[in-house]
Amino acid sequence: MKLLERLGFKDKNNNLNQSIESGNEDYLLVYPKSVEDEVNRTISSLGFIDKEIPEKSSLEQIKKEYKENQEKLKEVNKKLEKIKEENIDDLKNLPKTIDFYKKSSKLKEKMLKGRKYFYLSGWVPQSKIQVVKDTVDKYEDSLVDQKKNSQTIANPPTKLKNNKIARPFEFLVNMYGAPNYNELDPTGFFAITYMLLYGMMFGDLGQGLIFILASFLIEKKSKIFGQLVRRIGFSASFFGLMYGSFFGIEDLIPTLLIKPFDNILKVLVASVAFGVILLLISYILGIYNKLHKQKDLEEGVFGKDGIAGLIMMISFISIILNIVKVNPIPMPVSIILLISSIVLMIFKQPISRRLLDMYPIYDQSSSDYYIESSFSIIEALLSVFSNLVSFTRVGAFAINHVGLYMAFEVMSKLVGGGFIGIIILIFGNILIIGLEGMIVFIQGLRLEFYEMFSKYYKGDGQKFSPISKS
Helix, strand or coil, X not given: CHHHHHXXXXXXXXHHHHHHHHCCCCXXXXXXXXXXXXXXXXXXXXXXXXXXXXXXXXXXXXXXXXXXXXXXXXXXXXXXXXXXXXXXXXXXXXXXXXXXXXXHHHHHHCCEECCCCEECCCCCCHXXXXXXXXXHCCCCCCCCCHHHCCCCCCCCCECCCCCCCCHHHHHHHHHHCECCCCCCCCHHHHHHHHHHHHHHHCCCHHHHXXXXXXXXXXXXXXXXXXXXXXXXXXXXXXXXXXXXXXCCECCCCCCCCCCXXXXXXXXXXXXXXXXXXXXXXXXXXXXXXXXXXXXXXXXXXXXXXXXXXXXXXXXXXXXXXXXXXXXXXXXXXHHHHXXXXXXXXXXXXXXXXXXXXXXXXXXXXXXXXXXXXXXXXXXXXXXXXXXXXXXXXXXXXXXXXXXXXXXXXXXXXXXXXXXXXXXXXXXXXXXHHHHHHHHHHHHHHHHHHHHHHHHHCCCCXXXXXXXXXX
């Protein structure tokens, strides 16, 4: 080995020994005649096998065999291509077939099985039930419709079905929780109200168009987020036209509705009025869920989010309007309505259970029940007040949006305008789009989740996840 190294052979990490043992390497040794005997002893101890150098005639034979093998290989490739063309459909479906068998194997693991049967429990969309029946009808007692069975084993999962405009908002709804099978899917109402709230708080034509353009880039990374940004961009652009705002500048395009910064009181009052409308709709949806979907008389009529709660909110608003000399409902009537709603909420359990002839009348001792009910009334009144006040943030952000740009405009003028002033305005718009755009996004969610969902949406269900997509 030392002789080989002196002759120029390198053996890093014992590669020479490995190559010799595996028989995968050929070496041509050139050495002086004087060391022939020593080299022969060394290579013999290493396991080298001498190979004769082929004669010219042998080389010609090797080349001929090589060409023949190349021709045979071409014939084999042609046959393979022919087989591929004849079975192209099967080959295309092969990944799906493999995927199907993998999922089938997982499904079988979850089945109860005996020598002659399989038992699988699952949920099927109403539109697919006939397909399942046609598939398994050849087996006796093959399908049990759980809807006809009074003893259901679990609450059904929910399959959401929304149009293209509302579908991206399913992601935001599911952040709160998937709809229960026995309540309305809020996605459609959420999509409309969220876009309105966002546009009212972030109304600017130029910045809204930036959102729309950015949405196409975002969609390449995340389809859902791209579509969400595009929709709120359209809403921001629309309200930007209404406010006459283009990248914060309010004298480039005409104002079609109102300038928020010039009409602060009107904007704040309008935002609360808009909030009242949204809360009324939320109460109505909640009452529908409780009475029609869930058959819950106690909460649907007497609960703080039911008819009694709705009466409380209307009477509370009416009392406030009477105080400021607006009299949609006379003050005595408003007070009577408020007291009536409080009485209904305090006695909701005994009244509802007497009507339904249910016993026991109380889930706990009567004294504990009435103490708890009294405190819940205070909570309900505070909730009505906080709900109404919360919607002032819609107008506040609309005003703040203009005011923030005006701050950068003042800084631009302080530096004398010019190139540096333009840079300040550009930086200001970038900051408004990034920072305020995110804050408004969060505030819109807060209004939806805490002020509106609390009235009509539980979100304690589970999404329907079909096997084909698992």
